[in-house]
Amino acid sequence: MYRYDEFDERFVRERVQQFRTQVERRLDGSLSDDEFKPLRLKNGLYLQLHAYMLRIAVPYGTLNGKQLRQLALIGERYDKGYGHFTTRQNLQFNWPQLKDVPDILDLLADVEMHCIQTSGNCIRNVTADQFAGIAKDEVEDPRPTAELLRQWSSLHPEFAWLPRKFKIAVTGAEHDRAAIKVHDIGLKVRRHPDTGATGYQVVVGGGLGRTPMIGKVIRDFLPKDELLAYLEAVMRVYNAEGRRDNKYKARVKILVHEIGTEEFVRRVEAEYAQLDGPTVNAPESEVARIARYFAPPAYEALPEDSAVLDAARRADPALDAFVAQNGFAHRQPGYLALTISLKPVGGVPGDMTSEQMRAFADIAERYSFDELRVTHAQNLVLPHVRKDDVPRVFEALKAAGLATANSGLVTDIIACPGMDYCALATARSIPIAQEIAKSFADERRQAEIGPLQIKISGCINACGHHHVGHIGILGLEKSGKENYQITLGGDATEAAALGERLGPGIDAEAVPGAIETIVGTYLKVRTDGEAFIDTVRRAGLDPFKASFDAYVAGEPA
Amino acid sequence: MTVVTPTGEVPNDYVRIESADDLTTVQGPLLAPLALAGAAVEARRNDRLGLSVANDTKVDAIAPFFDAIDLIAVEFPSFSDGRGLSLAKRLRRAGFAGRLRASGPLIADQFAEALACGFDEIQLPETMAARQPVAQWLAAKDIVTEHYQSGYGADRSILQKRLAARKG
Amino acid sequence: MATDAKAGAKGKGPKLPVILSANRLLEGDVVYLTAGGWTLDPASARIASDAETAAVMEAEGAAAAAANLVVDPYLVPVEIDATGFPRATHFREAMRQTGPSIHPDIGKQAEYAH
Numbered sequence: 001m002y003r004y005d006e007f008d009e010r011f012v013r014e015r016v017q018q019f020r021t022q023v024e025r026r027l028d029g030s031l032s033d034d035e036f037k038p039l040r041l042k043n044g045l046y047l048q049l050h051a052y053m054l055r056i057a058v059p060y061g062t063l064n065g066k067q068l069r070q071l072a073l074i075g076e077r078y079d080k081g082y083g084h085f086t087t088r089q090n091l092q093f094n095w096p097q098l099k100d101v102p103d104i105l106d107l108l109a110d111v112e113m114h115c116i117q118t119s120g121n122c123i124r125n126v127t128a129d130q131f132a133g134i135a136k137d138e139v140e141d142p143r144p145t146a147e148l149l150r151q152w153s154s155l156h157p158e159f160a161w162l163p164r165k166f167k168i169a170v171t172g173a174e175h176d177r178a179a180i181k182v183h184d185i186g187l188k189v190r191r192h193p194d195t196g197a198t199g200y201q202v203v204v205g206g207g208l209g210r211t212p213m214i215g216k217v218i219r220d221f222l223p224k225d226e227l228l229a230y231l232e233a234v235m236r237v238y239n240a241e242g243r244r245d246n247k248y249k250a251r252v253k254i255l256v257h258e259i260g261t262e263e264f265v266r267r268v269e270a271e272y273a274q275l276d277g278p279t280v281n282a283p284e285s286e287v288a289r290i291a292r293y294f295a296p297p298a299y300e301a302l303p304e305d306s307a308v309l310d311a312a313r314r315a316d317p318a319l320d321a322f323v324a325q326n327g328f329a330h331r332q333p334g335y336l337a338l339t340i341s342l343k344p345v346g347g348v349p350g351d352m353t354s355e356q357m358r359a360f361a362d363i364a365e366r367y368s369f370d371e372l373r374v375t376h377a378q379n380l381v382l383p384h385v386r387k388d389d390v391p392r393v394f395e396a397l398k399a400a401g402l403a404t405a406n407s408g409l410v411t412d413i414i415a416c417p418g419m420d421y422c423a424l425a426t427a428r429s430i431p432i433a434q435e436i437a438k439s440f441a442d443e444r445r446q447a448e449i450g451p452l453q454i455k456i457s458g459c460i461n462a463c464g465h466h467h468v469g470h471i472g473i474l475g476l477e478k479s480g481k482e483n484y485q486i487t488l489g490g491d492a493t494e495a496a497a498l499g500e501r502l503g504p505g506i507d508a509e510a511v512p513g514a515i516e517t518i519v520g521t522y523l524k525v526r527t528d529g530e531a532f533i534d535t536v537r538r539a540g541l542d543p544f545k546a547s548f549d550a551y552v553a554g555e556p557a
Numbered sequence: 558m559t560v561v562t563p564t565g566e567v568p569n570d571y572v573r574i575e576s577a578d579d580l581t582t583v584q585g586p587l588l589a590p591l592a593l594a595g596a597a598v599e600a601r602r603n604d605r606l607g608l609s610v611a612n613d614t615k616v617d618a619i620a621p622f623f624d625a626i627d628l629i630a631v632e633f634p635s636f637s638d639g640r641g642l643s644l645a646k647r648l649r650r651a652g653f654a655g656r657l658r659a660s661g662p663l664i665a666d667q668f669a670e671a672l673a674c675g676f677d678e679i680q681l682p683e684t685m686a687a688r689q690p691v692a693q694w695l696a697a698k699d700i701v702t703e704h705y706q707s708g709y710g711a712d713r714s715i716l717q718k719r720l721a722a723r724k725g
Numbered sequence: 726m727a728t729d730a731k732a733g734a735k736g737k738g739p740k741l742p743v744i745l746s747a748n749r750l751l752e753g754d755v756v757y758l759t760a761g762g763w764t765l766d767p768a769s770a771r772i773a774s775d776a777e778t779a780a781v782m783e784a785e786g787a788a789a790a791a792a793n794l795v796v797d798p799y800l801v802p803v804e805i806d807a808t809g810f811p812r813a814t815h816f817r818e819a820m821r822q823t824g825p826s827i828h829p830d831i832g833k834q835a836e837y838a839h
Contacts, residue, residue, distance in 0.1 A: 007703055007715040014701040021700065022666065026793075027750075030689050033796055035664050038637055047796065049821055050832055052753035080831055095831075097752045121637070151705040151715070157673035158646055158709070161639025228707075240613070240643045274650065279708045283720045348827055419817060420825040430827050480815065 001062050001371060002147050002293040004112045012109045015116060015155070019043050020102040042122055042160070044092075044115030045101055048423050054096045055118040056108060060128035060146035060170070061089035061374040065361035068372065070111040072357035074104055083357070085342060085350040087414060087465055088167070089127050089374040090118055094421055116154050121162045123153035123235070127169045129177045130375040133294060134383050136331045140189040140198055142172035144291040145227070148282055152228050159235045163242035164250035166235070167207075174494075179376060181215045181496035182206040182468055184252050185234065190221065198224045204234060204264070205256030206496075208462035213253045214496050216261040218268060225287070229280040233272035241267070297369035297384060302334025306387030319394050321443065322405040327390075328381075336387050339407040340380040340397065345437045348430050349415045350378030359400035367393050376465075377414055377453075379407065409446045410454060410519065411437040414465060418458025418475060419482075425458035427475025427482035432456055432511050439512040440519075449519055452532040455490070468492035470533045471518060472499040473511065482508050488518070488544055489536045500541055502548045510552075517551040518544055559686035560658070561668070562678045563698060566691045569680065571607045571628060588630055591618065598625040609660070612640040616647045623653050630680065633661030642674040649675035665689045665697040672698065673709040738779065740802045744770040744811050745782040746821065747795035755821050755833070756795060758782055763795065766837045767822040772803065772811050 004012070019039075026036040040046075044055035056071070071091060075083050078100050079093040086092055096104060108114055118125050126149045128142040129135065149168060153159070159166075171178040172189040180186025186203035200222045206215025222230050238252045256264045313320040328337040340360070342350050352360075364372040364382060367389045373381035385393055397403040406412045413436060416422065418429030433456055440446055455469030459476070466472030472487035484506055487499030506514055519532075521544050526535045536544070560569045571588040574580065577596050580587070586605035589597040594608055607628030610619055619629065629648060631641040645657055659671045660680040671679060679694070707714040713721070744767075745758040756763040757770035764770065773779040779800055786798030801818045803811035813819040824832015 005719070007719065011701065011703055011705075011715070014703075018666075018697075018700045021696070025665075025689075025693065029793065030693060031664065031666075032688075033790070035636065039666060047748055047753060049817070050753075050755055050824060051748075095753075099751045154705055155701060156706055157670040157704065158642045158706075159639070160670055161637055161642065161667075232708075236643050236646070240640055244638060244640075276708070281707075282716055285723060286716050286719055289719070289723075419820055420827050425817075428826065434827070482816065 001064060002059075002143075002290065008112070008151075009109075011154070012112070012114050012116075015043075015114060016102060016105040016109055019105060023098065023102060038120055038161075040098075042117055042120035043101075043105070044118035045096075045098070046119060046423070048094070048421050049419065049425075050421065051095045052098055052101070053092055053094050053421065054101060054104065054115060055086070055090050055092040056113060056115050057118050057125040058089050058091055058113075058374050059150045060126055060132070060143050061130050061376075062143065063372050063374065064370045065365035065372075066370075067111045067113055068357045068361040068364070070107060070113070072354035072361070074107055075354040075357070078104055081355075082351055082353045084348070084417065085352065085374050085378045085380070087376050087378060087416070087463060088125060089130075089376055090125060091374070094417075119165075121164050121166075122160050123149075123156060123162075123166045123168065126150055126153070127167070127178060127183075127376060129171045129173055130373045130381050131177060131328060131337060131383075132172060132373075133296065134328070134330050134337045135173050135175070135177075136329060137174040138172045138331075139174070139191055140172045141291075141294050142170040142178070142187075142189055143294045144287065145172075145187065145189065145200075146170045147290050147293075148227070148287060149231075152231075152282070156235075158232075159239055162235075162239055163244050164247060164252075166238070166252065176492075176494040176496075179465075179468065179492040179496075180206075181494070182208055182212075182465070182492060183215065185231070186215050187227075189224075192221055200224065200227060202230070202234075205253040205261075207251050207253045208465055208467050209251065210248055210460045210462075211251075211254065211257075212462070212467040212498050213257060214498065215253075216256060216264075218261065218265045225281055225284060226277060228282055229275050229277040230268075230272055232280055233268050233275055237264070237267045237271055296332070297371070299332045299335060299384070300386070302332075302386065302388075304333040306334060306390075309387040309390050312391035316391075318403075318405070319391060321447070322394055322403060323390060325405045325409065325447070326407040330384065332384070334387055336385050336390060338382045338385055338390070338393065339375065340382060340402050341404040341406050341412060342379050342402075343406060343412045343437065344401065344404045345406075345411055345441045346434050347437075349413055349433050352380075356400050356402060359396070360402060363393060363396050363400075367396075377412065379412070405443065406446060408451045408453070410440045410449050410452045410515075411446055413437060413454045413456060414469070415456040416458050416463035418456070418464075422458060424461060425475070426460070426477040427458050427484065428508070429456045429458035429464055429473075429475055432473060432475065432484065432508060435508075435512045436515050439516060449523070450531055452519070454515070465492065466490070467498045468496065469499060470536070471515065476505065478505060484508060484511050486511075486514060486518075486548070488541055489533070491533060502541065502545055503552060506552060514548060514551055517547050521547040558683065559681045559691070560678050561681065561686075561691055561694045563672060563695075565695065567678065571605070571630075573609065586627075588628070594619075594622050594626075598622060607656075607658075610644075612638065612644055614644065616644070616651045619648065619653075620651050623651075623655075626655060628656040628658060629653060630658040630660040631676075633659055633663055635661070636663050636667060642670060645671070645675040665693045668694050668698040669701065673704065673706075738776060739800050740814075741776070741779065742772050742774045742805065742811065743779050743782075743800040743802050744772055744813075745786050745798055746770075746801045746818070747786055747789070747798035750793050750796050758785060758789075758798075763789070765833070767833060768810050768837060770811055772805070773800075 169183040188201040202219040203215035368382040413433040415429040415433040419425035457464035468490040490499030580600040588607040823834040
C-alpha cells in the first residue's frame with residue numbers, strides 16, 4: 001500500500017497544525033461560529049445530535065494493522081471504545097471532544113492518516129473497489145488513480161469552496177463494486193478498444209440524496225495521462241456554474257440535469273481546450289512511483305486448491321458456510337479474499353470495538369500481508385489469505401466475534417447512523433436494521449433467500465444509499481412519528497437503477513413484517529436460482545405491491 | 558477597508574465609484590463597476606483605473622479592458638462562495654497581468670488559496686479586519702508550506718519537486 | 726426536516742412549557758440552561774412556562790453562545806411528567822435527553838436515571 005514520503009508527511013503535519021490554530025482562533029473569537037463550521041467540516045468534524053463526531057479518512061478503503069491499532073487506541077482514549085465504518089469506506093468516532101481533536105489528528109498523522117476533506121463542500125475522500133488488486137475481472141488496479149486523486153484534491157486551492165460536496169469513486173474492474181454511477185464523478189479504468197492504451201471512462205452527475213440520479217458518461221475514453229487536467233476542467237465548470245442559490249440543487253448532478261449532458265460536455269471540453277494540460281497533469285514517472293506501492297505482495301507459489309481448506313470445510317459446516325458466503329475469488333492461485341462482516345445479527349451495522357480492531361489487526365498482519373480493506377457496505381476485507389490459513393483465520397475471527405457468514409445476504413444491511421446519532425436525521429435507521437436482521441436470523445433461511453441488499457437511510461440525504469438497495473428503506477417524520485418508505489429494485493452496480501416506491505409509508509414496528517412479506521413474495525415468484533433483484537426486474541413491482549398493500553391493510557399473507 | 562498583501566497591509570488607493578457622474582468628480586485612482594468600464598476608460602486621463610466585477614462575470618466581458626486597467630477586484634459575496642477563485646484563474650490564463658484583488662468578507666484561512674489562484678491582495682471590510690488582524694493573515698498563509706497541485710502559485714508543486722529530485 | 730423539530734427557529738415561538746438546550750463548544754456535550762449556568766442533566770433544566778421567561782432564557786443562551794461557552798442554543802418544548810421531569814415532546818429532542826436508543830449503556834440515560 002502507499003507510504004508517505006517526506007512531502008506527504010510534512011503536508012499532513014502542517015494540516016494538523018493549521019487545524020490546531022483554527023480551533024484556537026475559534027476560541028479567541030477571531031473566527032465566528034459560521035466561519036469555523038466549514039473549516040472544521042473540511043477536517044471531518046461535525047456537531048451531531050449528542051456530541052461532536054470525527055470522520056477519519058480511509059483513502060480508497062485501505063488500512064494496515066498499525067493504522068487499525070491506532071484507531072483502536074483513539075477509540076479508547078478519546079471516545080467510548082468503538083468506531084463506526086461508513087458507506088464511504090471511512091471510519092467515524094461518535095464522541096470526541098473538540099479540545100482533543102488536534103491531538104487525535106497528531107495520532108493519526110503518526111500512522112499516515114488524516115481527516116482531510118471527509119466533509120464539507122469540497123472534493124471528498126476518494127473511494128474505490130474494495131477488491132482492487134484482487135479481482136479477476138480487473139483491467140487495472142484503481143488504487144494508484146485514487147491515491148493520485150487523494151493528493152491532487154487535498155487542499156486544492158481552487159476547489160475548496162464548491163457549491164456542494166463532491167464525491168469521486170474509481171473502479172478498475174468490469175463489475176462495478178464502487179458504485180461509480182451514483183457519484184459526482186465516477187471513473188472506470190478501461191482499455192481503448194483499438195489501441196489497447198489505458199484510460200478512463202468518465203461518468204458525471206450521479207448521486208443519491210433528495211434528487212437521485214444515475215451519472216452520465218461524458219468521456220468514453222480519457223487517456224490516462226490527461227486525468228488531472230480533465231478533472232480540473234470539470235471542477236472549474238462546476239465551481240463556476242453550479243447553483244449556489246439553493247443547497248438542495250447545488251450538486252453537479254443538478255447542473256448536468258438542468259443544462260443537459262450535451263451542453264455540460266460542451267462546456268467542459270471548451271474549458272479543457274484552454275487548459276495547458278502538461279502543466280497540470282501528473283508526470284508519468286510520478287504516476288509510476290505511486291503505482292509501485294500497489295505492486296502485488298510477495299505471494300507464495302501455491303496450487304489453486306487447498307487440501308487443508310477442503311478437508312476443514314468438510315469437517316466444519318460453519319467454516320464451509322463462512323467460506324461459501326464471505327469468500328471472494330482471488331486472482332492469485334491458492335489465495336482467497338475474505339469479507340469480514342460487521343453485521344452480526346442484532347448488532348449495529350459497521351460498528352467495531354477497539355478490542356475487535358486490535359484482534360483484527362493481528363489477523364491482518366499475520367495472515368493477509370498486513371493489509372485490510374473497508375467496503376462501502378460497511379464491512380471489512382482480508383484481501384490476501386492463503387487458503388491453507390483460512391481455517392485458522394476463521395477461528396481467530398470467531399474469537400473476536402467477527403465470523404458472521406452473511407456477506408451480501410438479507411442480514412448484511414447497510415444503515416446510516418440515523419437519529420440515534422445524526423443531527424440531520426428524521427428517523428432512526430439502526431434499530432430498523434437490527435429488527436430486520438433478527439427476523440431473518442436463521443442462517444439456512446438467509447442462504448435460501450440468497451443475495452439481497454437492504455439499505456436504510458434515516459433521512460432524505462440518503463447516506464444509507466436506500467435508492468440503490470434491492471430493498472431500500474427511507475425513514476422520515478410523519479405527524480411527529482417515525483415513518484418508513486420502502487423502495488424496490490435499486491442497484492448500485494454497472495446495472496445501476498433507482499428503486500421505486502412500493503406503497504405508503506409505514507410505522508417502524510411494521511417494517512420487519514413488510515420485509516418478510518416482500519421476501520415471501522419473491523420466494524413465491526422466483527424461478528430456479530433467480531436472485532431477488534433479477535426477480536424484481538423480470539416480474540416488475542406489481543406482485544410485490546399487491547402483497548405489500550395486503551400487508552399494510554392487515555390482510556393475512 | 559483594509560487591503561492585505563503577502564507582505565502585509567497596503568493602503569487602499571482606489572476609490573470605489575457607483576455612477577458615471579463620479580468619473581469626473583472623484584480624483585485619483587478609481588474602482589469602477591464593470592458596467593461603467595467603457596465610460597471610465599474613455600473619461601480617465603492619466604490616473605489608474607480598476608474594475609469591480611461580480612464573481613460570475615465571463616472573462617470575455619472583461620478581457621477587452623485588460624490594456625486600459627491596472628486592477629480587477631473580484632467581488633466575493635461571502636467567504637464560502639468559491640466562484641471568484643475560478644474567475645481569478647481564468648483571468649490570469651486570459652493574460653491579465655495587473656493587480657488582481659479579492660474583495661469581500663474572506664477569512665485568513667483562505668489567503669493561501671486566493672494567492673495560489675492568482676490574486677495579489679485581499680480587500681476586507683473593516684469588521685473582518687478587526688476580528689482577523691493582518692498578522693493572522695500572514696501566519697495563515699504560510700502554515701501549510703507545500704501543495705500537490707501543479708499550476709497554482711509560484712512555487713513548484715510536490716509532484717514537480719519529486720520529479721526534480723528523481724532527476725537529481 | 727430535523728430543523729423543524731427545533732422549536733423557536735421561526736414563527737411565533739414554541740409551544741410552552743420549554744427548556745433551553747445547546748452543546749458545549751469545547752466538549753460538544755448536550756447541555757441545558759439552569760437558573761445559574763448549564764447542566765448536563767436534563768432533569769435540572771430550568772423550565773419556562775410563559776413567553777417572558779422563555780425570552781429571558783433565549784437571551785441567556787445567545788449570550789453564552791457569544792461568550793463561546795455553547796453553540797446553537799434553542800428552546801425545546803417539553804411536558805412535565807409525574808416525577809417533574811421535563812420530557813421533550815419531540816422524539817428527536819427526547820433522544821438528546823437520553824442518548825442513542827441502541828446503546829442504553831451510553832449517554833445521559835446511563836449517567837442520569839429518569
